[in-house]
Amino acid sequence: AQSVTQLDSQVPVFEEAPVELRCNYSSSVSVYLFWYVQYPNQGLQLLLKYLSGSTLVKGINGFEAEFNKSQTSFHLRKPSVHISDTAEYFCAVRGSNDYKLSFGAGTTVTVRA
Amino acid sequence: GAGVSQSPRYKVAKRGQDVALRCDPISGHVSLFWYQQALGQGPEFLTYFQNEAQLDKSGLPSDRFFAERPEGSVSTLKIQRTQQEDSAVYLCASSLGLEDEQYFGPGTRLTVT
Numbered sequence: 223a224q225s226v227t228q229l230d231s232q233v234p235v236f237e238e239a240p241v242e243l244r245c246n247y248s249s250s251v252s253v254y255l256f257w258y259v260q261y262p263n264q265g266l267q268l269l270l271k272y273l274s275g276s277t278l279v280k281g282i283n284g285f286e287a288e289f290n291k292s293q294t295s296f297h298l299r300k301p302s303v304h305i306s307d308t309a310e311y312f313c314a315v316r317g318s319n320d321y322k323l324s325f326g327a328g329t330t331v332t333v334r335a
Numbered sequence: 336g337a338g339v340s341q342s343p344r345y346k347v348a349k350r351g352q353d354v355a356l357r358c359d360p361i362s363g364h365v366s367l368f369w370y371q372q373a374l375g376q377g378p379e380f381l382t383y384f385q386n387e388a389q390l391d392k393s394g395l396p397s398d399r400f401f402a403e404r405p406e407g408s409v410s411t412l413k414i415q416r417t418q419q420e421d422s423a424v425y426l427c428a429s430s431l432g433l434e435d436e437q438y439f440g441p442g443t444r445l446t447v448t
Contacts (some may be wrong), residue, residue, distance in 0.1 A: 226377070265339065265426065265439035266378070310375050321366070321433050322391075326378030
């Protein structure tokens, strides 16, 4: 089984500042990793995913994440946030031979002008 | 349709009532998943369908929860004799195949009073 820990429950940030959302996972098998964003009253939208290959993954809306196997981490970053990035962000993991996604508890990002 | 749709978006039930939550997946998507998202938590897997076959119901919290997808398209999650602890957002997701990207609907927020 896999589990995910998102280390920050809330991250306030000023507009145009950088942001990093931390995610650590545990698993006894090889994994695929995902970041989803949830805007108010909407479903989860995939931001980016790591399946294999380059450990630096670029996603939509200027986000990127780096897979670090030795530290079992998959932190999400954006160099300059916008007000519209205010949302909840979920890190998720699944085994490479599995279909069930295991999610972290989420990080609420609030971007202020 | 353009995406996964769910209805109703909000449901208030008195304790002990039965409820039925509907999910319309993306046309042609073989795989369908249900997740439960409690307040302040990430989604947790409930059950999985491949076409009309329910291949995994290991996440259903009790025998009061029942899901079906009789024609391999629309799915219904039914909760009998609702309890307060059933209050949550119920998310549906569909994917083309088992290991493809899961597309999420907006969810149904169930409140049991």
